[in-house]
Amino acid sequence: MTTGTGSETGHPAGQAAVVAAGRGAGPAGGLTGQSPPTIYDVARAAGVSIASVSRVLNGRRNPREETRDRVLQAVAELGFVPDGAARALSVRLKEVVGVVVRRPQPTDDDGVFADEDENLQFPDMINRGMEFVAQRYGYDLLIRSVDLHESDGRRIFALARKSDGLILHDQVISTEQLARLGRQVPVVTLAFVPTPTTVNVRSDNETGMRELIRHLAVDHGYGSIGYLSGHLDSPDNLARSATVRAEAEAAGVQFVNGPQWQGDYSAAGGARVTERLLESGTELPRAIVCGNDQTAIGVLYALAQRRIDIPGQVAVAGFDDIPVARHLNPRLTSVRQPIQDLGATAFETLHALISPAPGQQDLRGRDIVLPTRLNRRESCGCGPGHPDSLVLAGMEGRQP
Amino acid sequence: MTTGTGSETGHPAGQAAVVAAGRGAGPAGGLTGQSPPTIYDVARAAGVSIASVSRVLNGRRNPREETRDRVLQAVAELGFVPDGAARALSVRLKEVVGVVVRRPQPTDDDGVFADEDENLQFPDMINRGMEFVAQRYGYDLLIRSVDLHESDGRRIFALARKSDGLILHDQVISTEQLARLGRQVPVVTLAFVPTPTTVNVRSDNETGMRELIRHLAVDHGYGSIGYLSGHLDSPDNLARSATVRAEAEAAGVQFVNGPQWQGDYSAAGGARVTERLLESGTELPRAIVCGNDQTAIGVLYALAQRRIDIPGQVAVAGFDDIPVARHLNPRLTSVRQPIQDLGATAFETLHALISPAPGQQDLRGRDIVLPTRLNRRESCGCGPGHPDSLVLAGMEGRQP
DNA sequence: GCGCTTCCGGTAAGCGCTTACCCCAGGCCC
DNA sequence: GGGCCTGGGGTAAGCGCTTACCGGAAGCGC
Numbered sequence: 001m002t003t004g005t006g007s008e009t010g011h012p013a014g015q016a017a018v019v020a021a022g023r024g025a026g027p028a029g030g031l032t033g034q035s036p037p038t039i040y041d042v043a044r045a046a047g048v049s050i051a052s053v054s055r056v057l058n059g060r061r062n063p064r065e066e067t068r069d070r071v072l073q074a075v076a077e078l079g080f081v082p083d084g085a086a087r088a089l090s091v092r093l094k095e096v097v098g099v100v101v102r103r104p105q106p107t108d109d110d111g112v113f114a115d116e117d118e119n120l121q122f123p124d125m126i127n128r129g130m131e132f133v134a135q136r137y138g139y140d141l142l143i144r145s146v147d148l149h150e151s152d153g154r155r156i157f158a159l160a161r162k163s164d165g166l167i168l169h170d171q172v173i174s175t176e177q178l179a180r181l182g183r184q185v186p187v188v189t190l191a192f193v194p195t196p197t198t199v200n201v202r203s204d205n206e207t208g209m210r211e212l213i214r215h216l217a218v219d220h221g222y223g224s225i226g227y228l229s230g231h232l233d234s235p236d237n238l239a240r241s242a243t244v245r246a247e248a249e250a251a252g253v254q255f256v257n258g259p260q261w262q263g264d265y266s267a268a269g270g271a272r273v274t275e276r277l278l279e280s281g282t283e284l285p286r287a288i289v290c291g292n293d294q295t296a297i298g299v300l301y302a303l304a305q306r307r308i309d310i311p312g313q314v315a316v317a318g319f320d321d322i323p324v325a326r327h328l329n330p331r332l333t334s335v336r337q338p339i340q341d342l343g344a345t346a347f348e349t350l351h352a353l354i355s356p357a358p359g360q361q362d363l364r365g366r367d368i369v370l371p372t373r374l375n376r377r378e379s380c381g382c383g384p385g386h387p388d389s390l391v392l393a394g395m396e397g398r399q400p
Numbered sequence: 401m402t403t404g405t406g407s408e409t410g411h412p413a414g415q416a417a418v419v420a421a422g423r424g425a426g427p428a429g430g431l432t433g434q435s436p437p438t439i440y441d442v443a444r445a446a447g448v449s450i451a452s453v454s455r456v457l458n459g460r461r462n463p464r465e466e467t468r469d470r471v472l473q474a475v476a477e478l479g480f481v482p483d484g485a486a487r488a489l490s491v492r493l494k495e496v497v498g499v500v501v502r503r504p505q506p507t508d509d510d511g512v513f514a515d516e517d518e519n520l521q522f523p524d525m526i527n528r529g530m531e532f533v534a535q536r537y538g539y540d541l542l543i544r545s546v547d548l549h550e551s552d553g554r555r556i557f558a559l560a561r562k563s564d565g566l567i568l569h570d571q572v573i574s575t576e577q578l579a580r581l582g583r584q585v586p587v588v589t590l591a592f593v594p595t596p597t598t599v600n601v602r603s604d605n606e607t608g609m610r611e612l613i614r615h616l617a618v619d620h621g622y623g624s625i626g627y628l629s630g631h632l633d634s635p636d637n638l639a640r641s642a643t644v645r646a647e648a649e650a651a652g653v654q655f656v657n658g659p660q661w662q663g664d665y666s667a668a669g670g671a672r673v674t675e676r677l678l679e680s681g682t683e684l685p686r687a688i689v690c691g692n693d694q695t696a697i698g699v700l701y702a703l704a705q706r707r708i709d710i711p712g713q714v715a716v717a718g719f720d721d722i723p724v725a726r727h728l729n730p731r732l733t734s735v736r737q738p739i740q741d742l743g744a745t746a747f748e749t750l751h752a753l754i755s756p757a758p759g760q761q762d763l764r765g766r767d768i769v770l771p772t773r774l775n776r777r778e779s780c781g782c783g784p785g786h787p788d789s790l791v792l793a794g795m796e797g798r799q800p
Numbered sequence: 801g802c803g804c805t806t807c808c809g810g811t812a813a814g815c816g817c818t819t820a821c822c823c824c825a826g827g828c829c830c
Numbered sequence: 831g832g833g834c835c836t837g838g839g840g841t842a843a844g845c846g847c848t849t850a851c852c853g854g855a856a857g858c859g860c
Binding site for chain 2: 035083089095096121124127132135144157158162180184297324328
């Protein structure tokens with residue numbers, strides 16, 4: 001009782017106030033709690049049944065013009081918008097897709113990179129790409145972050161029941177869990193592997209990396225190349241690592257790797273690995289290729305600390321080509337992934353899984369691969385003369 | 401008919417297949433479509449009524465231990481998770497908050513900054529802060545982006561019906577619309593203004609900016625300061641601009657501003673304004689303070705193009721202190737906003753609006769202000785000796 | 801003028817949950 | 831031993847929508 005003002009919906013009243021907590025429950029009373037109008041309110045205002053209102057709103061069996069107008073006017077006056085949950089329950093479509101991202105796990109000794117959040121940039125750009133297409137289909141993204149290798153995936157399954165399908169960023173679930181999940185709801189993974197019930201979207205690590213290694217080995221003629229890896233169990237990392245090795249060997253260049261070259265995709269990790277290598281007195285390879293750009297940022301930092309000339313003494317390259325890459329000093333050579341496209345494609349694919357077009361063939365089990373290409377800048381040894389490099393170069397401006 | 405396998409839920413069957421489109425409708429048949437179990441399935445498996453299942457799941461009126469165990473076992477076996485929409489409809493709580501962000505509008509002449517996405521970094525970090533606390537309350541964020549000054553706000557009202565409350569980033573709605581929206585659902589705005597029905601969260605522009613201007617005018621003794629503004633109607637911009645003027649005048653320093661100093665919070669805008677000033681032959685002020693860091697990036701770029709020494713000839717400072725700031729060359733002096741806190745506070749506040757704690761007083765109409773502080777780096781003229789500046793300084797490393 | 805087809809719009813069922821309400825045992829007291 | 835209370839669990843209503851189904855009113859041809 002005493003719920004909203006003027007809201008005798010005319011349909012069975014019932015408990016209402018019970019769990020309504022927070023709506024007009026506060027001492028403020030008056031001007032709030034005006035809970036949004038329901039379809040019953042509209043029907044009453046227009047003098048028709050709720051079925052007619054619904055039909056008008058959904059363009060079904062086009063009702064008589066006059067009826068339609070009456071309804072539309074009532075809708076406009078009341079500012080009615082149908083409730084998402086009710087609609088979802090009825091049509092069995094929420095028009096929401098769940099997106100699971102991995103929450104970066106800061107370690108103890110991140111030092112200068114402690115609150116370094118470029119990590120976020122990459123997944124966020126992917127999400128941006130998703131959101132962009134999602135708009136067109138009237139979908140929204142429901143975002144949830146989980147810890148690396150979320151123990152039981154419970155939080156992921158829960159998110160599934162709030163949405164029509166899931167897009168999983170890398171390394172948020174195990175393969176078994178993924179297969180199980182895929183059996184219950186449409187799922188698209190990013191930079192992972194397809195399962196019989198899910199589809200994966202990734203970019204072409206091999207081609208881009210091959211181009212980079214050939215550039216370093218052949219064009220620059222560097223005699224040794226090290227690979228500072230990302231998470232060991234990341235498929236992207238495995239592919240990149242294997243390609244570096246294969247191409248280096250093919251070019252007759254020494255490939256440097258090993259346990260002490262183990263990074264974790266973070267700037268802090270890249271810096272840490274570099275420092276330890278330096279401390280151990282090992283001679284660095286002529287060029288260091290990093291699992292991603294974050295790692296490269298860390299490497300650049302650690303080398304600069306030791307006054308090591310980049311690319312004069314050691315060349316450095318990254319992977320991803322995040323926007324910051326071109327603002328670094330020296331500007332970072334990197335393999336460009338179509339970041340936003342990755343997201344857009346993931347969404348497009350998921351949507352096809354959720355509501356397949358008439359003739360649409362089943363996509364499950366597919367591995368969708370997007371192209372990559374090398375972006376040469378200064379950190380690999382290319383000069384500022386390259387067309388790509390007309391960017392925020394503080395250097396040139398500093399010494400007239 | 402022929403819906404799922406073994407899914408005779410025992411409750412009225414009905415239409416089912418009608419709108420189920422996409423679930424097992426595809427030619428694939430078999431291994432998919434296994435639509436998730438419902439509470440009826442669990443009840444049948446446990447040999448109890450759905451009410452008991454629900455009670456066990458929600459810990460109500462603790463049922464007998466034996467019953468509870470039977471139910472929990474059935475839940476585990478079936479992997480049951482309640483459907484979000486159904487639950488939401490019933491308890492009138494979706495456990496979802498809508499977040500509206502502004503989609504950057506690329507203009508025609510963005511040049512090098514065309515696909516510059518640092519713009520995203522700031523809002524994304526705020527969202528990260530929200531998500532972090534949202535977790536603790538079992539909420540998820542439903543993200544939607546709108547164009548600057550979304551014409552009628554329809555998309556915002558629609559999002560409201562998919563969630564329990566809204567958090568609006570800056571400049572996505574007009575004040576009138578906002579007041580109307582606030583009457584229907586709990587709303588928190590960021591960097592805007594409070595209305596009688598909504599609360600606003602922002603950071604303390606005045607204090608941080610005051611500190612910056614005093615630093616430039618007093619510590620560095622610069623004789624003139626220009627302010628390259630953000631969107632004219634952004635309250636943040638107004639406050640920053642006013643503070644720059646007031647403090648400059650108070651310090652007896654010339655304040656340079658005017659229509660040709662109008663930026664738009666983007667790097668491209670900052671570069672454009674700077675280039676036009678340079679072309680027009682105007683003499684630049686000794687220091688340029690930017691509406692935000694993006695703008696400063698553009699300014700840095702344009703000045704470097706002209707071989708103007710920063711901070712030797714012109715000092716530059718930003719606002720926000722986004723992570724990239726410390727990787728620029730020279731490293732950018734900026735006023736630090738507690739970015740993630742902004743998001744966390746916004747969520748906390750919204751949650752208090754949605755389900756106020758027992759004694760909780762009404763927050764509506766409040767303007768919550770978070771503290772800021774100056775981060776001195778090189779672009780204002782401070783040397784690399786400053787403790788803050790031990791960061792990715794490519795410069796030092798380049799010339800041994 | 802009468803049966804048939806259309807076209808409209810109302811009635812009600814059902815989406816998957818939560819919970820008020822009630823009924824049935826069992827235990828208790830006098 | 832009967833009335834009462836209590837606790838456990840089932841029944842059903844209701845959350846706000848969509849839509850199958852039906853009944854009434856026109857419109858039509860013969």
